[in-house]
Amino acid sequence: MKLIGTYLSxxxxxxxxxxxxxxxxxxxxxxxGYREFEAASRYNPVAKVPSLVLDDGExxxxxxxxxxxxxxxxxxxxxxxxGSSARRTTLKLAAIGYGVCEQATNLSFRGxxxxxxxxxxxxxxxxxxxxxxxxxxxxxxxxxxTPLDAAAITAIVAVEYLAQTNPDLEVLPAxxxxxxxxxxxxxxxxxxxxRPAA
Numbered sequence: 210m211k212l213i214g215t216y217l218s219x220x221x222x223x224x225x226x227x228x229x230x231x232x233x234x235x236x237x238x239x240x241x242g243y244r245e246f247e248a249a250s251r252y253n254p255v256a257k258v259p260s261l262v263l264d265d266g267e268x269x270x271x272x273x274x275x276x277x278x279x280x281x282x283x284x285x286x287x288x289x290x291x292g293s294s295a296r297r298t299t300l301k302l303a304a305i306g307y308g309v310c311e312q313a314t315n316l317s318f319r320g321x322x323x324x325x326x327x328x329x330x331x332x333x334x335x336x337x338x339x340x341x342x343x344x345x346x347x348x349x350x351x352x353x354x355t356p357l358d359a360a361a362i363t364a365i366v367a368v369e370y371l372a373q374t375n376p377d378l379e380v381l382p383a384x385x386x387x388x389x390x391x392x393x394x395x396x397x398x399x400x401x402x403x404r405p406a407a
Contacts, residue, residue: 211236213249214258216405218242219310219370220272221259226362226399227276231283235261273307276359288359298351299360302342306363309338310370317374332378335371339384342367346386357394365391365400373405 212235214221228235242249242258252260253270261269269275280288312331320328342364346352352361368391381388
């Protein structure tokens with residue numbers, strides 16, 4: 210398999226972290242979807258990353274769809290648990306982490322171009338998402354499941370992405386469980402090996 214997308218993208222990074230967490234071998238082509246439109250469009254018609262090129266040449270796009278595929282490869286250690294309730298909760302929490310990344314990107318790259326009311330809405334969405342993740346990161350919460358699932362991987366990537374793109378938003382002290390979860394896994398291979406240079 211070959212993963213297309215720079216780890217500056219939290220969506221590419223969460224796929225890479227999932228691959229590493231399940232010891233799935235892959236090559237990495239660090240294409241930046243913003244700066245390398247032609248290269249990205251060879252794999253995805255809308256030139257977004259990540260894309261995952263399978264060994265038979267099939268190309269998967271969108272990190273959520275890719276994680277669903279990887280889940281099929283790892284039934285003994287699922288990224289998305291079976292069973293309707295656990296599955297729905299994991300997908301919901303992963304979507305919240307994804308949303309935090311989206312709004313962190315908006316705030317970082319477009320925050321100075323929009324009305325303050327719009328930027329404030331993005332901050333509120335980020336904080337709302339982080340509070341929900343913090344609740345799920347408490348003792349016995351879904352983000353504490355082992356091995357780390359798609360929701361926990363996405364949450365940890367989101368925390369680090371927010372710190373990198375919006376360092377002025379010092380929100381983690383108010384989110385102790387989520388901060389602790391991120392700190393516990395900071396040096397674990399899925400995150401250490403995918404962390405973009407500062």
